[in-house]
Structure formats: structure tokens, C-alpha cells
Amino acid sequence: xxxxxxxxxxxxxxxxxxxxxxxxxxxxxxxxxxxxxxxxxxxxxxxxxxxxxxxxxxxxxxxxxxxxxxxxxxxxxxxxxxxxxxxxxxxxxxxxxxxxxxxxxxxxxxxxxxxxxxxxxxxxxxxxxxxxxxxxxxxxxxxxxxxxxxxxxxxxxxxxxxxxxxxxxxxxxxxxxxxxxxxxxxxxxxxxxxxxxxxxxxxxxxxxxxxxxxxxxxxxxxxxxxxxxxxxxxxxxxxxxxxxxxxxxxxxxxxxxxxxxxxxxxxxxxxxxxxxxxxxxxxxxxxxxxxxxxxxxxxxxxxxxxxxxxxxxxxxxxxxxxxxxxxxxxxxxxxxxxxxxxxxxxxxxxxxxxxxxxxxxxxxxxxxxxxxxxxxxxxxxxxxxxxxx
Ligand SMILES: Cc1ncc(COP(=O)(O)O)c(C=O)c1O
Numbered sequence: 001x002x003x004x005x006x007x008x009x010x011x012x013x014x015x016x017x018x019x020x021x022x023x024x025x026x027x028x029x030x031x032x033x034x035x036x037x038x039x040x041x042x043x044x045x046x047x048x049x050x051x052x053x054x055x056x057x058x059x060x061x062x063x064x065x066x067x068x069x070x071x072x073x074x075x076x077x078x079x080x081x082x083x084x085x086x087x088x089x090x091x092x093x094x095x096x097x098x099x100x101x102x103x104x105x106x107x108x109x110x111x112x113x114x115x116x117x118x119x120x121x122x123x124x125x126x127x128x129x130x131x132x133x134x135x136x137x138x139x140x141x142x143x144x145x146x147x148x149x150x151x152x153x154x155x156x157x158x159x160x161x162x163x164x165x166x167x168x169x170x171x172x173x174x175x176x177x178x179x180x181x182x183x184x185x186x187x188x189x190x191x192x193x194x195x196x197x198x199x200x201x202x203x204x205x206x207x208x209x210x211x212x213x214x215x216x217x218x219x220x221x222x223x224x225x226x227x228x229x230x231x232x233x234x235x236x237x238x239x240x241x242x243x244x245x246x247x248x249x250x251x252x253x254x255x256x257x258x259x260x261x262x263x264x265x266x267x268x269x270x271x272x273x274x275x276x277x278x279x280x281x282x283x284x285x286x287x288x289x290x291x292x293x294x295x296x297x298x299x300x301x302x303x304x305x306x307x308x309x310x311x312x313x314x315x316x317x318x319x320x321x322x323x324x325x326x327x328x329x330x331x332x333x334x335x336x337x338x339x340x341x342x343x344x345x346x347x348x349x350x351x352x353x354x355x356x357x358x359x360x361x362x363x364x365x366x367x368x369x370x371x372x373x374x375x376x377x378x379x380x381x382x383x384x385x386x387x388x389x
Contacts, residue, residue, distance in 0.1 A: 002316045004362045008202075008294060008355030009151050009179060010320060014245070015204040015356065021248035022206065025241040033238050034229060043240045050247025057250045058196065059187040060213050066230045067243050070210040071178035071199035072102040077212050077234070078174045078195045079106040081220030082143045083115055086172075090140035092116045096128045096157075097338040098150050103176055104334075116140070125287040126155035126339050134165050141169070147176040148191075149184070152335040152351060153286030154295025156184070163192025172218060178202055178210075182253035183261070183292060194218045200242065204356055205249030209242030256356075264293040264354050267363050271296045271352060274367040279374050281387075285336060285349060294354040299336075299345040302384035303377040308350055311373040317366055319352045 005013070025046060031039025033047050048062070055062045068074045083093065095107055097119045107117045118136045120128055128146055137144075144166045149156045159175055166173035174195040177186060182203030188196060196213040200206050214220060214233070226235030268291075276282050281301035300308065305321030312319060332346035341349075352366065378384040 002365060004317045004365060006317060006319045006352040006354060006358065006362070006366070008358075009351065009353035011201045011207065012204045012355050013357065014201075014206050015249065015252060017252060018205055018245045018248045022241040022245040025244050029240070033240060034227065043238070046244050046247075047238055047240060050243045050250075053247045053250050053254075054211055057186070057254055058181070058213060059189050061216065063231070064213055064216055066212045066214060066233050067238065067246075068210045068212055068234060069208055069239070070201070071100075071176070071197055072210075074178075074197035074199070074210045074212040075100070075102040075176055076106050077220065077223065078197060079103060079143070079145060080110065080223055082172055082174070082195070083110050084221035084223075085219045086142040090138075090142040092118070092138055092140040092142060094118045094120065094133060094136045094141060094144045096120045096122060096146050098122050098126055098152075098155075098335045099145070099147050100151055100176060100178070103145055103147070120146075122155075122338050124339055125290070126150055126153050126285075126335065127287065127290070128157055128162065130158055130161040130165055133162050134169075137165075137169050137171065141171050143172050143174060145174040145176070147178075148180040148186075148196075149177075149292050149295075150286070150335060151179045152333055153297045153339065154179075154292035155287045156180075156290045156292065159191045159193065166194075167192055179292060182249065182257060183294060185257070188213060188215070195220070200246040200249060203249045203253055206242050206245040209239050209246045211246070260356060261293045264358070267354055267358055267360065268293055268296055270360070271354075271363050271366065272298070274363070275300075275370065278367065278371050283345070285339065285341070294358075296352040296354070297349060299341060299349045300374055301345060301348055302381045302387065303348050303374055305347055305349050307377050308348075308370075308373055311377070312350075312366075312369065315369045315373075317369065319350055321350055 029042050031043045033044035051062045051065050055065050111117050120132050146157050163173045172194045175193045176197050178199045181198035194215040198211050200209040222233050224235045275298050283299050285297040309321050332343050336346035
């Protein structure tokens with residue numbers, strides 16, 4: 001049976017070239033980078049090389065990059081780190097309703113400790129209005145955090161504009177770029193961001209490694225206490241193979257991202273057009289243009305997303321309904337609710353996220369298989385029968 005992986009927003013396969021680059025750092029260059037001997041220094045050199053690569057890729061300085069264990073840690077570090085460091089200055093944080101749980105949960109955690117959180121609404125496409133950000137700012141605001149692009153519906157936010165407002169008002173600005181690093185060009189100065197999170201496993205790098213970019217002069221309170229790694233900002237022995245893999249993944253993105261964006265945009269649009277034109281009662285979720293090149297999110301009325309997902313899985317196609325982190329829950333996705341979908345449509349949504357390995361044949365196969373699955377499921381739906389009568 002064909003096996004087609006279209007869940008790259010959940011995680012990507014590690015590129016074979018990344019794995020090759022990592023392997024020696026398990027068995028040959030295994031020293032602790034904090035050790036002064038040659039074994040340790042060789043590992044340290046590899047980390048610093050990766051740091052320089054990553055920094056250059058986003059227009060930052062190497063000392064502004066902190067390696068973490070992934071996107072969740074980076075987001076927690078950003079939100080709690082600013083909150084605790086600036087507690088004397090204020091207690092108000094502005095974010096959006098469609099952030100990943102790795103932003104929303106730290107915010108809820110802080111709320112219980114007396115911080116005030118404003119979760120801005122989004123429009124029908126999932127866009128935050130920069131004017132709403134401006135209006136929400138008070139003299140107690142210490143942080144604004146708005147994601148670069150949404151993991152479920154792919155909408156790309158007007159980050160540079162929001163950042164401009166944050167800068168004018170003297171407030172730190174963080175963006176969760178977990179879905180965009182390696183998929184869209186990022187320049188921290190052009191985007192006006194002070195703090196930025198990213199994760200290795202979303203750009204064909206390994207799992208368990210991420211970065212937090214912290215602009216020079218921005219103070220965050222560390223929450224990993226122990227050794228003095230990462231200029232005392234994040235204790236724990238470095239994940240050397242992971243960091244080397246992250247650096248290699250960035251190297252590959254540097255070379256291949258332009259072509260990949262072109263290819264994926266074409267495949268994305270083919271899939272969107274194909275679904276909307278062959279299956280009735282469907283809609284595209286997210287922005288039609290300001291959208292990640294690899295994201296397709298559709299709602300298909302009168303069918304359950306879970307049923308479609310399982311049927312697609314039986315045909316060898318992997319996709320998701322809602323975000324992978326919450327797909328075991330029966331609650332409709334908070335992102336689809338925020339863009340104004342009714343529960344029924346939100347429950348009938350599918351996300352296909354394309355990747356480096358995705359081909360035109362894969363998209364054709366989905367377009368051959370999906371209409372039949374939808375017809376079969378709809379033939380069992382009393383609501384659908386009523387609609388077409
Ligand atoms: C937008 C966004 N932020 C944060 C995360 C969490 O990243 P990690 O899995 O590296 O902890 C994810 C993962 O899906 C994500 O999509």
C-alpha cells in the first residue's frame with residue numbers, strides 16, 4: 001500500500017543529511033562541551049558553529065541564541081521569563097486566541113499568580129488586527145506574544161506591524177516561529193521581534209531541540225537552574241547531536257527553502273482547488289494568500305473529521321484533524337472556534353501539511369481517494385440526506 005505522510009506540521013521526518021551530520025556526535029565526539037579537555041572542546045566547537053548558522057539564518061548575533069529542548073520550552077521560557085523578570089514593571093500580557101497551547105497554558109499558569117492576560121480575537125481568516133494590539137496596551141503591559149504563523153490553519157500574522165507598535169510603546173515582543181523557521185524567510189530586525197521561538201523537528205531536524213532568540217539587552221528570568229551553560233540562561237548539559245542536527249537542518253533550509261516554497265505553494269493550491277471543486281459543501285480555513293506554503297485546512301460538512309482521518313489512514317494517508325497535540329480530545333479546535341466556525345464544521349475539518357518529501361503524485365492520490373471516503377461517510381449521515389433532498 002502507498003504510504004503518504006501529510007502531517008508535517010505535527011512533525012517532519014529527520015532529513016538523512018541531518019542524521020549523517022549528527023551521528024558522529026553520539027559515538028565519536030561525545031565529550032561534554034563544558035569540559036576543558038579536547039573531547040569537550042570539540043563538542044563545544046560544533047555547538048558554536050551551529051549557533052552561528054542559526055543566528056545568521058535569522059539575522060541575529062550568535063550570543064542572542066539559546067538552545068532549548070524544543071518549541072514548548074522556548075515558549076515557556078519567553079512567557080514566564082519576561083513575566084518574572086518584569087514583575088515590578090507590570091503584570092499584563094497580550095496574546096491571541098489562536099496561539100499554540102505552549103503559549104496559552106503558560107499564560108493561564110501566570111493568570112493564577114495574579115498576571116492579567118488579554119487574548120485578542122482574530123478575524124474569519126485567523127488574522128490579528130494590529131490596531132487591536134495597540135488598543136489593548138496599558139501602562140501595565142510587559143509583553144506581547146503573537147505567533148508568526150498558525151499551526152492549524154496556516155495564517156501568517158502581520159508580525160512586523162505588530163512589532164513596530166510594541167517597539168513604539170516600549171514593550172517586549174515575542175513570536176512563536178515554530179511553524180515558520182525553515183519555511184518562510186525570517187529576519188528578526190525586519191520583523192521587529194525581541195524574542196523568537198523555534199523547534200528542530202518542524203524543519204526536518206531532530207526532535208528535542210529548539211532555540212530561543214533573545215535580543216541583546218532583553219532580560220528574561222531563567223527557569224532551568226543548575227550549571228552555567230548558555231551564558232547562565234539555560235542550565236543542563238547540551239544536547240550536542242541535537243544542536244548539530246538543528247544547525248544542519250538550518251543549513252539545508254538556507255539552500256533549499258526558496259525552491260521548496262515554490263514547489264509546496266503549487267502543491268498546496270492544487271490540493272485546495274481539487275478538494276473545493278470535487279467535494280460539495282467544503283470550505284477552506286485560514287487565509288487564502290497569507291498562508292504557510294505547506295498548509296491545507298478544510299472543513300467538510302456532514303462528516304466527522306475523525307472518521308475521515310481513520311478512513312484516509314486505512315488508505316495509507318496520514319493527516320490530522322485539529323492539531324496533533326489535541327487530536328485525542330473531543331473538544332473542537334480553539335483555533336477553528338476563534339475564526340467563527342460552528343462546532344459541526346469544526347469537527348469536520350482536516351489538516352494536510354505538506355513537506356520536503358511531498359510529490360505531485362501524493363496530492364493526486366489524495367484527490368482520488370478523499371471524495372470516495374466523503375461520499376461513503378455522507379451516505380450514512382441523516383443530516384446530509386436531509387440537505388440534498
Ligand atoms: C506553533 C507551535 N508552537 C509550539 C509547538 C511546540 O513545539 P515542540 O513540539 O518542539 O515542543 C508547536 C508544535 O506543534 C507548534 O506548532
